[in-house]
Amino acid sequence: MSARPFDATTHDRIAQLGRRVLEGGEITREEGRWLFALEGGADIVDLLSWANRIREHFKGNKIHLCSIVNIKAGGCSENCRFCAQSAAYETDSPRYGLVESESVLAAAEEAGKNGVVGLGLVAAWRGLEEGPVLDELCCQFELLKQSGKARPDASLGMIRNQRVADRLRQAGVECYNHNLETSERFFSKVCTTHSYQDRVQTIRHLQQAGIRICSGGIIGMGENREDRCDLAFALKEIGAHIVPINILNAIAGTPFDKQEPLAPLEALKTIACFRFILPRQEIMVAGGRVVNLREAQSLMFMAGASALMVGNYLTTVNQPVEKDLQMLKDLGLDPRWDKHGFSDQVQQPAAAGTGAVTA
Ligand code: SF4
Secondary structure, three states: OOOOOOOHHHHHHHHHHHHHHHOOOOOOHHHHHHHHOOOOHHHHHHHHHHHHHHHHHHHOOEOEEEEEEEEEEOOEOOOOOOOOOEOOOOOOOOOEOOOOHHHHHHHHHHHHHOOOOEEEEEEOOOEEOOOHHHHHHHHHHHHHHHHOOOEEEEEOOEEOOHHHHHHHHHOOOOEEEOOOEOOOOOHHHOOOOOOHHHHHHHHHHHHHOOOEEEOOEEEOOOOOHHHHHHHHHHHHHHOOOEEEEEEOOOOOOOOOOOOOOOOHHHHHHHHHHHHHHOOOOEEEEOOOHHHHHHHHOOHHHHOOOOEEEOOOOOOOOOOOHHHHHHHHHHOOOEOOOOOOOOOOOOOOOHHHOOOOOOO
16 A cells, blocks of 8 residues: 655645644634544644644643542433443443542542542532532532642532522532533434533533533544534533543443444544644543553643543543553653642633633
């Protein structure tokens, strides 16, 4: 097979877009779609090298680390087709009720030792309403904040009542994860028990309360490149500060368990395209990185990732934190950040009224 001839036009166009982003400009959705459509190792390596420059320009050598603690596992009423914790599917995932605050404080202690900035309390349920569970969780967030070990973050599903978001903010929650998951167009192929707009509405309540948004999605669920591009632009428009990119780790028993895995280069290209579209945000590689990227894992930083989920995921095991910290050291990256861990001033959407957020 003969080598593909060098295409100066593609090379120059990637460089032109990269320079524009470095100078503070933006790429259009059409240009984003062109980047997502790139094929071939040489062009993707070109793209990665520009994404790396953009990451370095906006983030330096700092890598933002987050961890999660699952405070309530399994038996969720929702039917997200990737999720081992949905009651709709038979999986080996554990099930337990709300954990005691000791477990949260132990996770905070561990997080603090590893240089982790944000510790997210995660629950498998549809969402959070006013009542005793909210009261208990607010106590746990207050204790976590008092411990000073990690930034109190949360991922507690849908919020449909502004008072719930306000209570969480008062209890110390600084950042809330609520993924858009995929494009609005593809969402109904992923979940039918709630809608994309339900997720947008939750984010609006959180922003109104002055809570920063961690929102991203999962790639490799059968969506196409346009869906991935549209997700990146939707996250930009909604004002996400942290953008987790999960790569589907197909779990036995879920409807996506036969899904063909994404090739490592396709996943790296996606991270790089997100960096072009979201130059100032923390782009965090989260679930599925070890199984999907394999030996190419450390290239995620060259692809523009500036944040990493360390420690175990909700239902799958990650590589040891020590190995992640060694990887960062070997690459000359620094896993430390200020106490809130927000390096940017990501523009919030005007309608969300989030001027009260302080870092
Ligand atoms: Fe429930 Fe969350 Fe899993 Fe969906 S992703 S089934 S809301 S735990």
